[in-house]
Amino acid sequence: MLQHIRRVGEGKIGMLIGCVLMMGVAQVSAQPEQHVEVSIKDYTFRTTQMPLQLNAATVIHVKNEDNVRHDFGSTIFQNSATRVENGGVITYGDNIGGAFIDPGREVTFRFVIERPGRYQFQCSIHSDMKGEILLLSVGAV
Numbered sequence: 001m002l003q004h005i006r007r008v009g010e011g012k013i014g015m016l017i018g019c020v021l022m023m024g025v026a027q028v029s030a031q032p033e034q035h036v037e038v039s040i041k042d043y044t045f046r047t048t049q050m051p052l053q054l055n056a057a058t059v060i061h062v063k064n065e066d067n068v069r070h071d072f073g074s075t076i077f078q079n080s081a082t083r084v085e086n087g088g089v090i091t092y093g094d095n096i097g098g099a100f101i102d103p104g105r106e107v108t109f110r111f112v113i114e115r116p117g118r119y120q121f122q123c124s125i126h127s128d129m130k131g132e133i134l135l136l137s138v139g140a141v
């Protein structure tokens with residue numbers, strides 16, 4: 001599931017590098033972040049999202065409210081430089097497949113979304129857990 005993850009650092013060093021990279025992203029895109037909220041409860045994904053725009057900084061926030069481990073796996077991060085914060089650990093990957101989320105934990109993915117479409121996501125641990133994020137190419141300037 002986790003492909004090509006490079007661990008850049010943890011704690012203070014990771015935060016410092018994170019700040020530098022985030023400034024770089026901010027310079028590339030003047031648009032505010034767009035958010036997708038995903039909660040997992042009773043083995044079910046619940047998604048809340050605003051209309052997403054292409055080539056904009058995008059944050060997917062996944063919270064596991066169950067007392068078992070779940071997986072958020074998707075092709076949505078393919079070919080995108082993605083910053084993942086999972087249980088206080090920050091990692092960066094160019095082609096990640098998602099992340100496992102421990103009980104009661106949250107994961108935040110930050111990336112720039114570049115291809116329109118319907119992106120499925122799923123839990124590889126529980127094969128009937130599925131959800132979808134919609135990116136229509138609306139409002140692109």
Ligand SMILES: [Cu+2]
Pocket residue numbers: 043069070071123124125126129
């Ligand atoms: Cu699961």
